[in-house]
Structures are given as C-alpha cells and as structure tokens.
Amino acid sequence: MTGRQRFLAALDGRPVDRPPLWLMRQAGRYLPEYRAIRGKYSFAEMYKTPDVATEVTLQPVRRFGLDAAILFSDILVVPEAMGLPLDFPEGGPRFSKTVRSLDEVRALKPLEPEHDLEYVRTALAQLRRELGTETALLGFAGAPYTLACYAVEGEATRSFEAIKRLEYQEPEVLHALLDRLTDALIGYLVMQVEAGADAVQLFDSWGGHLSPEAFATFALPRAKRIFDAIREAGGKSIHFVLGSSGFLPLVKEAGADAVAVDWHVTMSDAIAHLGADTVVQGNLDPLALHAPPARIAGEARRIAQAGRAARGHVFNVGHGLLPSTPIEGVEALVTSLRELEA
Amino acid sequence: MTGRQRFLAALDGRPVDRPPLWLMRQAGRYLPEYRAIRGKYSFAEMYKTPDVATEVTLQPVRRFGLDAAILFSDILVVPEAMGLPLDFPEGGPRFSKTVRSLDEVRALKPLEPEHDLEYVRTALAQLRRELGTETALLGFAGAPYTLACYAVEGEATRSFEAIKRLEYQEPEVLHALLDRLTDALIGYLVMQVEAGADAVQLFDSWGGHLSPEAFATFALPRAKRIFDAIREAGGKSIHFVLGSSGFLPLVKEAGADAVAVDWHVTMSDAIAHLGADTVVQGNLDPLALHAPPARIAGEARRIAQAGRAARGHVFNVGHGLLPSTPIEGVEALVTSLRELEA
Numbered sequence: 118m119t120g121r122q123r124f125l126a127a128l129d130g131r132p133v134d135r136p137p138l139w140l141m142r143q144a145g146r147y148l149p150e151y152r153a154i155r156g157k158y159s160f161a162e163m164y165k166t167p168d169v170a171t172e173v174t175l176q177p178v179r180r181f182g183l184d185a186a187i188l189f190s191d192i193l194v195v196p197e198a199m200g201l202p203l204d205f206p207e208g209g210p211r212f213s214k215t216v217r218s219l220d221e222v223r224a225l226k227p228l229e230p231e232h233d234l235e236y237v238r239t240a241l242a243q244l245r246r247e248l249g250t251e252t253a254l255l256g257f258a259g260a261p262y263t264l265a266c267y268a269v270e271g272e273a274t275r276s277f278e279a280i281k282r283l284e285y286q287e288p289e290v291l292h293a294l295l296d297r298l299t300d301a302l303i304g305y306l307v308m309q310v311e312a313g314a315d316a317v318q319l320f321d322s323w324g325g326h327l328s329p330e331a332f333a334t335f336a337l338p339r340a341k342r343i344f345d346a347i348r349e350a351g352g353k354s355i356h357f358v359l360g361s362s363g364f365l366p367l368v369k370e371a372g373a374d375a376v377a378v379d380w381h382v383t384m385s386d387a388i389a390h391l392g393a394d395t396v397v398q399g400n401l402d403p404l405a406l407h408a409p410p411a412r413i414a415g416e417a418r419r420i421a422q423a424g425r426a427a428r429g430h431v432f433n434v435g436h437g438l439l440p441s442t443p444i445e446g447v448e449a450l451v452t453s454l455r456e457l458e459a
Numbered sequence: 460m461t462g463r464q465r466f467l468a469a470l471d472g473r474p475v476d477r478p479p480l481w482l483m484r485q486a487g488r489y490l491p492e493y494r495a496i497r498g499k500y501s502f503a504e505m506y507k508t509p510d511v512a513t514e515v516t517l518q519p520v521r522r523f524g525l526d527a528a529i530l531f532s533d534i535l536v537v538p539e540a541m542g543l544p545l546d547f548p549e550g551g552p553r554f555s556k557t558v559r560s561l562d563e564v565r566a567l568k569p570l571e572p573e574h575d576l577e578y579v580r581t582a583l584a585q586l587r588r589e590l591g592t593e594t595a596l597l598g599f600a601g602a603p604y605t606l607a608c609y610a611v612e613g614e615a616t617r618s619f620e621a622i623k624r625l626e627y628q629e630p631e632v633l634h635a636l637l638d639r640l641t642d643a644l645i646g647y648l649v650m651q652v653e654a655g656a657d658a659v660q661l662f663d664s665w666g667g668h669l670s671p672e673a674f675a676t677f678a679l680p681r682a683k684r685i686f687d688a689i690r691e692a693g694g695k696s697i698h699f700v701l702g703s704s705g706f707l708p709l710v711k712e713a714g715a716d717a718v719a720v721d722w723h724v725t726m727s728d729a730i731a732h733l734g735a736d737t738v739v740q741g742n743l744d745p746l747a748l749h750a751p752p753a754r755i756a757g758e759a760r761r762i763a764q765a766g767r768a769a770r771g772h773v774f775n776v777g778h779g780l781l782p783s784t785p786i787e788g789v790e791a792l793v794t795s796l797r798e799l800e801a
Contacts, residue, residue, distance in 0.1 A: 363704025363724025382705025
C-alpha cells in the first residue's frame with residue numbers, strides 16, 4: 118500500500134496493513150532543514166510564498182516517509198484575509214484589531230478564497246503534483262470558534278474572558294461572528310479540496326474552553342455545515358477539538374470522517390465513548406517523543422492496539438509537535454509503526 | 460440545616476435540603492472588601508498573617524452566606540517552606556530556584572508543618588472558633604504533581620516541557636520529588652484537620668497535563684496516601700484535577716470523599732463515568748457568572764438536577780472565580796440555590 122492508499126483506507130474504515138501516520142505540526146522548528154529556511158524568511162513570507170510553503174511541507178515527508186503531508190500554513194490566514202491585521206511577535210500571533218460588536222462583525226470583509234488566499238491554492242496544487250499517488254495531502258483550517266477567539270481576544274489569552282462574556286452576555290454577536298467565519302471557511306476548505314487536498318483537518322484548538330452545552334450551541338452547528346460542504350466537494354475531513362475528552366460524542370455528531378483525539382484520554386476510553394463505528398486519529402502525548410526509543414515503541418504499539426477497536430485509526434500525536442522534539446524520537450515512532458505492517 | 464451540616468451531609472451522601480454551596484477562589488479580587496485589604500498588604504503578608512487570612516476567608520461567607528469557608532492561602536506555601544524562594548511577580552507565582560535532579564530533590568528541607576506553617580494552624584483554629592457550627596471550614600493544598608510542576612518549571616509554563624522530560628527521561632527523579640512532596644503534604648493536611656478543618660481539598664491544577672497512564676503512575680498512588688492519612692486523622696477530602704474529564708474514574712480511584720468536576724464535561728456525563736455511588740462537586744463554568752441572573756438560575760438548576768443522580772453533590776464552580784466576576788452573578792447563584800431548598 119502507498120501512504121496515500123493507507124491514509125484514505127483508514128479514513129474510510131477499509132482494511133490497512135498498519136495505521137497510517139502523520140504528525141500535527143510535522144513541519145517545524147525541530148527540523149534543521151526547516152530552521153535553515155526560517156533563517157531566510159519571516160513566518161508570513163514562508164506561508165505566503167507557494168514554493169517555500171511547498172518545500173517546507175515536503176521536508177518531514179522526505180525525512181521520515183510519512184503517509185500524509187499537511188500544508189504548511191497558519192489558521193489565522195482566514196481572519197487576516199477578512200481584514201484583521203496579523204502580526205507574529207515573540208509571544209504568539211496577534212491581531213492589532215479585535216471584533217467585539219455587531220458592527221465590527223459586519224465590517225469583516227467576506228472572504229474570496231481564490232483571490233485572497235490564492236497562494237494556498239497554488240501551494241496545494243504543486244504539492245499534489247509532487248506527492249502523486251504516493252503520499253496523501255492534507256489541507257486545514259482553524260474552526261470558527263478558535264478563529265473567533267483570536268478575533269475577539271486579539272491573541273491567545275489565559276481565560277478567554279472577552280469571548281466568554283460575549284457568549285454569556287451578547288450571544289447574538291458571537292453567533293454572527295461564527296456565521297461569518299463559517300461562510301469564509303467553507304469557501305476556503307472547498308478550494309483546498311478542489312486544489313488537490315485529499316482531506317482537510319479542522320483545528321478547534323480552543324473549543325475545549327466551551328462548556329459541552331456551549332459547544333453544542335456555538336460550535337457544533339457550524340462544524341456540521343463545514344463538513345457537509347467538504348463532503349459535497351469530494352473531500353475527507355478530520356475534526357480536532359483540543360480538550361474535548363469530556364464531550365467526544367458531540368465532536369462525533371459534527372460528522373467529520375474522523376475524530377482526532379487529544380492525549381488527555383486513553384485511546385480505548387475515547388473509542389468506548391465514541392462508539393466502535395468511529396474512525397479515530399491520535400493520540401500519543403507529543404512529549405513522549407522525548408522518551409528512549411523502546412519506550413516510544415511501547416506507547417505506539419499500545420495506542421495502535423487500542424485503535425483496532427475503532428472502525429479506522431490514523432496514528433498521530435494528540436497535540437502539535439514542539440520545537441524541542443528530538444528527531445530520534447520521531448524516527449523511533451516511524452520505525453515502530455512500520456514494524457506493525459501485516 | 461446549617462451550612463456546615465448541609466456540607467458534611469452531602470460529603471457523606473446523606474440527605475440534604477439542597478446542594479451545599481462554596482466557590483473555588485471565593486475570597487479574592489472580585490470583592491471590594493478584599494481589594495481594600497489587598498491595598499495594605501502584599502499577597503504573602505496576607506496569607507502569612509493569621510488575622511488577615513482569617514478576615515479575608517470570612518468576607519465571602521459574610522457577604523453571601525455560603526455553606527463553607529475555605530482558608531485564604533496559597534498552594535505554594537509548601538514548596539516555599541521546603542526551601543524554594545517564592546515570589547509573586549505580575550505574571551504569576553515564581554520560584555527563583557528549580558528542582559530537576561536527585562541532588563536537588565534531596566536538598567529540599569523536610570517540612571515541619573507545626574513550625575514552618577504555624578500561621579496556617581493559627582488561622583484555621585481562629586476560623587473554626589468564628590464559624591462554629593454554622594459554616595463548614597475547608598483547608599487545602601496543591602497536589603504533589605502540581606507542586607512538582609512549579610518546583611521543576613519554576614512557574615506555570617505553556618507546555619510543561621521540563622517536567623515532562625523528567626517524566627519520560629528520568630522518571631526516578633520525578634518519583635523522588637513526588638514522594639518528598641507527598642510526605643510534606645500529609646503532615647500539612649493532617650495538621651489542617653487537627654486545627655479544625657472539616658475537610659480539605661487537594662488541587663491538582665496541572666494533573667490534566669499528564670496522560671491518563673502517567674496520572675495513574677505518578678499522581679494516583681500519592682493521592683491515595685494523602686486521602687488515607689486525612690481519613691485516619693478524621694477529616695473529609697475533595698479531589699480536584701483540572702482537565703481530568705477524560706479519566707474521571709482514575710480520580711475516583713484515588714479515594715477522596717468527593718470528586719470535583721471541572722466544567723469541561725456535563726455533570727450528567729461525569730456522573731455516568733464516575734458511577735452513581737460517587738459524591739461529586741461542581742461544575743458551573745465560572746464565566747457563566749457574567750450571564751444575566753435568569754440564565755445563571757437556569758444553569759444552577761440544571762446542574763443541581765443532574766447532581767441528584769450522584770450519591771451526594773456539593774455545588775461549586777468548575778474552576779476558580781476570576782477577578783472580573785460580577786458580585787451580582789454570585790448573588791444570583793446563591794439565590795437560585797436557596798430556592799431549591801426542599
């Protein structure tokens with residue numbers, strides 16, 4: 118099986134020789150070849166220049182032979198293209214304008230993905246040609262609630278007080294913002310599928326800050342709309358809600374082809390809560406890649422074994438790789454998964 | 460029923476007229492009477508001066524008539540008394556020394572609670588006299604893993620990389636540190652019970668950063684030792700592990716009298732995972748106190764209703780109150796719980 122076949126079969130719940138493997142934030146600062154390019158460009162130049170984004174996307178695939186490549190980009194390109202000025206200072210990304218009223222929501226520019234984010238389409242089309250039938254290609258976007266967090270707070274904050282106040286005091290403003298973002302995301306993700314992405318992952322990094330009831334009210338209906346549109350465009354979808362181990366069935370209800378599981382729950386418990394008819398992704402603690410190789414192999418086998426109870430299983434970490442990730446740790450993980458090949 | 464009777468009955472699973480109520484971080488900056496005192500003392504002076512700690516502890520009880528008072532103090536007094544110099548700069552508490560090797564663990568001073576933390580004993584004894592049989596008195600401590608996070612990292616960090624590296628690369632160092640902290644905590648919490656605390660809450664604020672397997676290995680055995688010692692001393696115990704909605708049964712296994720539930724899971728799902736023989740505490744989103752009174756009353760009724768499926772239910776927020784909490788929000792919550800009185 119090629120990596121692409123393995124990845125698509127797992128997402129479909131068809132038989133595979135072993136779980137396919139890709140890693141959230143697999144292109145990044147832990148790779149010397151990434152740091153070499155990062156030395157020459159700003160972060161924004163990297164994702165806005167299709168050739169550079171393509172090269173950086175391919176780096177971990179070349180080095181480790183992963184089953185899927187994920188486009189090198191940033192979730193904040195969508196609100197940026199809708200008119201929020203984006204910067205990447207030391208402490209993390211930051212919008213210098215915030216959106217906290219109906220007027221500010223209405224002032225957001227509707228996204229024209231083919232025009233505003235043409236660089237993403239170009240990079241994906243190039244990647245599709247490079248990867249051919251060997252390796253799957255993933256696009257992605259931030260989920261509406263996560264993008265709304267950045268738009269309302271301006272940056273990642275400790276308690277998300279500004280957006281939570283909207284939620285409890287002016288829900289109509291939050292609903293309007295989420296609808297506007299959802300419209301943009303649908304256009305953007307459909308464009309990604311049309312450009313050659315086999316699947317797209319929706320990252321709801323802050324969705325776990327919503328109570329389960331609030332997730333059902335604010336996040337779930339938008340995620341459903343997004344996954345329906347992706348399916349209609351012929352793409353597959355993966356849904357990652359960090360911090361959702363207490364309400365996994367709601368994540369499943371959103372209807373993506375696979376539910377990504379973070380590392381705050383065992384894979385067996387996650388499958389028990391989701392039901393065995395679910396395709397799951399995950400869920401190694403990314404910091405476990407600091408462990409000695411034998412320990413990594415043990416964790417990988419344990420998670421792969423647990424994943425067999427699900428309809429399908431895409432192996433991954435339960436949160437993005439950190440810049441401190443040792444390359445030997447990733448190598449140990451790749452080797453141990455290969456050893457599972459039937 | 461007095462508040463104290465109501466609180467102790469709920470912890471025992473005996474009948475109550477309505478769920479008892481206290482709120483994590485109920486003494487704090489959202490109260491003008493707290494800010495008035497805070498203007499005169501540093502944070503450390505406040506918790507180290509029994510009369511001030513007593514006064515601040517009583518403020519929310521006087522204002523709202525809560526069923527339990529919780530000692531005003533800080534979880535970091537234990538590692539501080541063991542030799543780590545503690546400071547409270549703008550960004551949050553910080554130790555200027557860290558503990559990352561066996562030698563550094565061995566250099567920690569064993570705690571002599573009666574001597575090192577005598578101010579806690581004095582404050583609790585005063586509070587016991589003030590509260591009498593009307594209001595329950597809670598002590599507390601940080602769980603060994605959470606204290607270890609601060610000792611290893613020096614402060615709260617984004618990814619807890621230093622302690623996770625110990626976990627995966629030098630587990631013997633982490634085990635030694637946790638054992639040392641557990642010994643100290645047992646002495647400290649038993650002293651709190653002897654000084655008059657009806658119950659103590661163990662706060663594992665960062666325990667949710669452990670994978671469930673790691674929680675079982677590193678946190679669970681120490682929590683068991685602590686709860687056994689508290690029970691032997693005649694005290695009740697509550698166990699709060701923030702971010703544990705994916706592994707609540709492990710928290711229950713630690714054996715406290717009640718499991719505190721954060722707001723990342725519905726109370727009904729939490730009880731379904733824990734079993735109906737559990738006493739639970741929680742779990743209102745603290746930001747919900749920003750909502751209009753009618754909405755707060757609705758949330759309170761919903762959670763209280765769900766809590767009836769458990770053996771006992773102590774009403775609380777699912778995380779500490781923030782300085783922005785509106786007093787009217789707390790008042791609405793108190794009123795709505797009183798209206799439930801049978």
